[in-house]
Amino acid sequence: MLRRLLAIAGKEIRQLKRDRLTFGMIVGVPLLQILLFGYAIDLDVRNVEAAVADHANTSLSRQLIASADASQVVKITRSASGPEELRELLDTGQIDVGIFIPPDFERRVIDGHRPVGQLLINGSDPTVERIARGLSEMPLPGQRARQLLFAPRTYYNPERRSPVNIVPALIGVILHMTMVLFTAIAIVRERERGNLEMLITTPVKPAELMLGKITPYVLIGLIQVTLIVLVSRWLFDVPVRGSITDLYLASMFFILASLALGLTVSTFAKTQFEAMQLTVFTFLPSILLSGFMFPFEGMPRAAQWIGEVIPLTHFVRLSRGILVRGTEIGALHREIWPLLVFFAVFMVVATLRFKKRLD
Amino acid sequence: MSESVAISAKGLTKRFGDLTAVDSIDLEIPEAAIYGFLGPNGSGKSTAIRMLCGLLTPSAGEVEVLGYKVPGQAEKVKREIGYMTQKFSLYEDLTVTENLKFLATVYGVPANKLKETVDGAVERYWLTEQRSQFAATLSGGQKQRLALAGATLHRPRLLILDEPTSAVDPQSRRDFWDILFGLAEEGTTVLVSSHYMDEAERCHRLAILDEGRVVAEGRPRDLIRDIGAGVVEIETSAPRAARDCLEKIDGVQSVAQLGARLHALTAKSVEDPEGLVSNALKQADVDAEVATVMANLEDVFVVATRLNHEQGKSNDAA
Numbered sequence: 001m002l003r004r005l006l007a008i009a010g011k012e013i014r015q016l017k018r019d020r021l022t023f024g025m026i027v028g029v030p031l032l033q034i035l036l037f038g039y040a041i042d043l044d045v046r047n048v049e050a051a052v053a054d055h056a057n058t059s060l061s062r063q064l065i066a067s068a069d070a071s072q073v074v075k076i077t078r079s080a081s082g083p084e085e086l087r088e089l090l091d092t093g094q095i096d097v098g099i100f101i102p103p104d105f106e107r108r109v110i111d112g113h114r115p116v117g118q119l120l121i122n123g124s125d126p127t128v129e130r131i132a133r134g135l136s137e138m139p140l141p142g143q144r145a146r147q148l149l150f151a152p153r154t155y156y157n158p159e160r161r162s163p164v165n166i167v168p169a170l171i172g173v174i175l176h177m178t179m180v181l182f183t184a185i186a187i188v189r190e191r192e193r194g195n196l197e198m199l200i201t202t203p204v205k206p207a208e209l210m211l212g213k214i215t216p217y218v219l220i221g222l223i224q225v226t227l228i229v230l231v232s233r234w235l236f237d238v239p240v241r242g243s244i245t246d247l248y249l250a251s252m253f254f255i256l257a258s259l260a261l262g263l264t265v266s267t268f269a270k271t272q273f274e275a276m277q278l279t280v281f282t283f284l285p286s287i288l289l290s291g292f293m294f295p296f297e298g299m300p301r302a303a304q305w306i307g308e309v310i311p312l313t314h315f316v317r318l319s320r321g322i323l324v325r326g327t328e329i330g331a332l333h334r335e336i337w338p339l340l341v342f343f344a345v346f347m348v349v350a351t352l353r354f355k356k357r358l359d
Numbered sequence: 360m361s362e363s364v365a366i367s368a369k370g371l372t373k374r375f376g377d378l379t380a381v382d383s384i385d386l387e388i389p390e391a392a393i394y395g396f397l398g399p400n401g402s403g404k405s406t407a408i409r410m411l412c413g414l415l416t417p418s419a420g421e422v423e424v425l426g427y428k429v430p431g432q433a434e435k436v437k438r439e440i441g442y443m444t445q446k447f448s449l450y451e452d453l454t455v456t457e458n459l460k461f462l463a464t465v466y467g468v469p470a471n472k473l474k475e476t477v478d479g480a481v482e483r484y485w486l487t488e489q490r491s492q493f494a495a496t497l498s499g500g501q502k503q504r505l506a507l508a509g510a511t512l513h514r515p516r517l518l519i520l521d522e523p524t525s526a527v528d529p530q531s532r533r534d535f536w537d538i539l540f541g542l543a544e545e546g547t548t549v550l551v552s553s554h555y556m557d558e559a560e561r562c563h564r565l566a567i568l569d570e571g572r573v574v575a576e577g578r579p580r581d582l583i584r585d586i587g588a589g590v591v592e593i594e595t596s597a598p599r600a601a602r603d604c605l606e607k608i609d610g611v612q613s614v615a616q617l618g619a620r621l622h623a624l625t626a627k628s629v630e631d632p633e634g635l636v637s638n639a640l641k642q643a644d645v646d647a648e649v650a651t652v653m654a655n656l657e658d659v660f661v662v663a664t665r666l667n668h669e670q671g672k673s674n675d676a677a
Contacts, residue, residue, distance in 0.1 A: 007464035011453065018452050198448035198509075201412050202465045203438050 004204055008212025012186065016216060022182065030174045030224050031231065037170050038163050038236050048128055050074040050097040051089050053082050056105030063141040064117075068099065073135060086120050096122040097132045109140065116140070156241075156324045163236035168319035169292040171228050172312045175221055175251065176258050176286055177279075182220070183262030184275040186213055187354075192272060206354045210347065214259040221255035222248060229323075241326030249329055250318040253339040257311040260346035267353040286312040314338050365390045365517055365548040366411060371420035373406050373571075380406040382571035383420065388550060388564070390516075393543050395562030396552035397660065403571040404552040405445060408521050411550070412442050425516055438467075441510030445521040447502045449509055451495035455486050458494055459509060466513035480508040484538070500531030507538065511547075518542060520551040524558065536561055556656045567663050570671070575663040579656060586654040588612060588662050589625035589632030593640070595647035604643035610635055613661055624658060 016022060050068075054061050069076045074097050080086045086098030098120035102108070108116045121132045157164040190196045199209070225248065232238040240247070261282060269275035287293055289303055290312035299307065307313045314335040321327035321335075329336070366388040373381040381403040388394045396404045409415040411424055413433025422429040427436045449458045459477045468476050481490050484504040489497060494505060503523060510518060520539075524532045536558070539549050543563075551562065559565055560579050567575040567582075575582055595601045598621055602614045605621075610629045615622050625632040637649040 003470070004465055004467075007461055011450070011457075011461045014457060015450065015452050193451070194444060194446045194448040195450060196448075197414070197444045197446075198442070199465075200414065201437055201440070201442040202462070203434065203467065204465055 001205075001208060004208045005212040005215070008204070008209060009215040012213060013216045016220075025178065025182075026220055026224065027227065029178050030228050033170060033174050034167070034228055034231050034235075037166050038232065046072050047075040048073065048097055048132060049095045050076050050099060051078045051080045051086055051095045052076055052099045052101070053080040053086055054101045055082070055103045056101045058106055060109065060141065061101045061105050064101070065099065067141050068135060068138065071135075071138065073131060074099075083118070083120070090120055090122055093122075096125065096128045097135070161236075163232060163238050164324060167228070167232040167236065167238045168323045169290075169316040170232075171225055171251070171319055172254060172290070172315040173287065173292060174224060174228060175255055175315075176312055177283060178224065179217055179221055179255055179258035180262040180265060180282060181276065181279045182217055183214055183259050184265040184269060184279055185272050186217075187263065187266035188269050188272050188275045191270070206351045210263055210351055210354065214256075214263065217259055218252060218255050221258075222251060225251045238323070240323055242322035242328065246322045246329035247319065250315065250322060250332075250336070253336055253343070254311055254315040254318070257339045257342040257346070260343045260350060261311070263350035264346045264353070267350055286310050289313070291316050308338070309342070311339055311342050363390045364388065366422070366424050366550065368411070368422045369420055371407065371410060371422060372418045373403075373410060373415060374418045379571055381410065381417075384566075384568075384571075384573045386566065386573070388548065390548050391543060391546045392563040393539055393549040393551060393561070395559045395565040396550070396568055397554070397556075397559040397565055397656075398552075398568035399554055402568040404568055405521055406571075407568070408519055408550070408552060412440060412519055413437065438513070439515055440517045440519060441513070441515035443506050443510045443518070443520045443523055445525065447494075447506060447526075449494050449502075449506060452493060454493055455490045455497070455505055456481065458505065459512060462509045463512045468513060476512055480512055484508040485534075499526045500528060500534070503527050503531065503535060504538075507535070511542070515547065517548045517550070520549065522552050522554070524553065524555065532558070556660070560656050567660055569664040569667045572667060574667040575659060582659045583654045583656065586659050586662055587627050588654070588658070589627075589629055590652055590654045590658050591623045591625065591632050591636045592650050592652040593621040593623060593636065593647050594619065595621070595640075595645060597645055597647075600643065601640060601645045601647055604639060604645060605636065608635070608639045611639075612665060615657070615661060617657070622652075622658060624662060 052065050054065065065076060068074055076099075077095070078089075080089060080098065083098075083100050086095075086100060089095045090098055100118040100120065102117060105116055108114050115136075119132060119135060121129055123129045154160065190199065229238075229240060229244075229247070233240065262279070265278045265282065266275060269278055285306065289299065289307040290296075290310050291307065292312065296304065296307060296313070318329070318332050318335045321332050322329065364387055366386060368384060368386040370383045370385065371381060372379065372383050384403075384407065396407065398404050406415065410417050411422060411429065413424075413430045413436055416430050424436045425439050427433075429436055450461070453461065456477055459480055460473060463473055463476050481487055484507060486501065486505060486508065489501055494502065497505060503526070507520075507523070510520075524535055527535065539551070543549055551558075553559055562579065564577065565575075565579050565582065566573045577585075593601055598616055598619070601621055602616070605611050605614050605623050610626050612624045612626055614624075623632075623636055625635060629635055633649055633651045637647075640647050640649065
């Protein structure tokens with residue numbers, strides 16, 4: 001049993017070493033993704049383009065505009081004649097925020113009950129909307145900031161750097177993508193090239209074939225984890241606060257779940273192309289419902305239930321816990337057993353569906 | 360013949376939707392002999408072979424291979440058969456020895472005998488020079504020998520070969536058959552499918568398949584002797600005209616061209632086939648030399664498939 005399993009694993013590693021494209025993907029996909037996500041995605045939005053229509057035109061109103069510009073939240077790129085023109089600029093997408101200061105600005109400041117001006121905000125981009133709303137909290141120039149109700153104290157990522165939020169989850173996204181795809185293709189390729197017809201006339205058992213096929217990819221997955229952690233530490237200063245052994249353990253459970261999913265995909269696909277399509281199909285729900293893109297807490301109940309089934313959800317919680325909060329894996333056991341159950345269920349499904357027959 | 364039976368099948372049938380690929384065939388394949396499946400593409404050879412290996416589930420019928428019921432005990436059978444697929448199915452990105460080592464391990468050759476087994480196979484199948492070459496870079500004949508080496512590593516009692524020589528030059532084909540004879544002498548049962556007449560002639564026994572049915576079965580020599588038709592060979596400088604003329608004559612079942620010669624097959628009821636043919640040609644003013652000859656396997660094939668078609672038609676009418 002073990003000998004046959006190892007023979008298949010050994011053969012798979014040999015073939016992998018000779019398959020330059022796949023080998024390139026093992027290193028290339030993580031590098032590319034981490035650079036893209038690390039550099040291009042910054043949740044701290046700055047320099048939203050804005051225009052001003054200042055009908056008051058007093059020294060105070062000019063100071064206000066200057067301090068809005070100085071906050072770097074908005075960048076005032078033009079001025080407009082009035083609210084109508086601001087609206088027009090919003091419609092045509094030339095600005096995302098319009099600042100209108102009415103002629104009675106000074107009186108409103110003294111009055112203190114009414115807002116002193118108006119913000120016209122592009123609500124079609126939720127992030128811009130959220131950031132621009134922050135402008136309305138801005139204190140008037142020369143005045144003390146309003147008294148705060150609570151003093152916020154942000155733990156784990158006080159500078160609110162995006163890579164710290166993104167990289168731990170990104171490890172899971174990259175692993176899911178490569179692991180599911182590699183295994184799905186690895187089996188389908190044997191079928192496409194006719195190797196499977198030969199293999200199934202040998203005494204190989206389906207379980208040996210399945211386990212032998214995924215063993216090399218567990219190692220490859222762990223290599224990818226190492227690569228991502230090293231690069232993100234070096235380029236983006238993403239911390240590893242917990243134990244690295246815990247991270248490897250958590251990754252291994254997640255890799256196993258992803259590989260089992262890949263094997264199941266392979267039993268449905270007839271060609272490598274179909275395997276790829278099906279992989280993308282499994283990829284979307286994972287990205288959207290795992291809490292990687294959107295906060296889990298904000299999703300409707302039904303979506304949360306589905307999310308709980310998805311391995312990536314649990315891995316995102318595990319890796320954020322271990323990397324960012326420095327939690328020990330034992331304290332996160334609630335996220336581990338769903339991964340193991342997922343692995344077991346899909347392994348059984350794949351093994352049952354894989355018949356040693358051609359029909 | 361009272362020797363033991365390697366494969367027996369009764370009423371073996373495989374349907375794919377509306378298509379009946381294999382139609383209720385009965386087989387009895389003796390041990391330690393080379394048994395051939397002869398038939399054109401699409402005659403059901405591969406489907407029948409795959410059912411015998413347990414790769415396809417029969418729609419109906421019973422199969423026993425080496426004393427095991429198939430597909431029920433297919434996994435036990437798999438330890439004792441070697442199967443060589445029609446398309447080269449070893450790993451092209453592994454070398455000759457890597458492929459053989461892998462297969463030997465999978466077939467359960469013990470670790471301490473692994474090297475010996477692989478080295479022996481490399482030598483036996485003349486692959487010594489190619490041993491560290493990738494399978495993808497081998498020639499057709501070398502690939503085929505590698506596939507055969509892989510299928511015989513575990514000393515199977517039954518070797519099943521699906522059109523093994525379709526991508527191979529004539530010399531390689533002859534070498535290949537020498538190996539098969541050697542294996543049969545050692546006691547291996549060999550089941551081989553082919554659409555080459557000369558290969559079929561080398562088999563100890565033969566089943567001719569057409570449209571999923573066994574239309575003739577027996578030793579090649581017996582089949583030729585019992586052809587049930589007269590065979591007239593015609594040598595002429597105007598084969599086209601001779602053919603057109605003969606095809607219109609009652610009693611002539613078919614005319615086939617073999618190089619410069621024609622073979623006309625006449626019905627059993629015709630008492631003097633040679634006279635019938637030469638008279639017909641004289642009347643049509645075609646200059647030709649005519650002689651009654653021994654049938655060859657191709658004639659057997661033509662007669663058998665023709666009968667099958669006629670029966671098929673009369674069955675449809677009834």
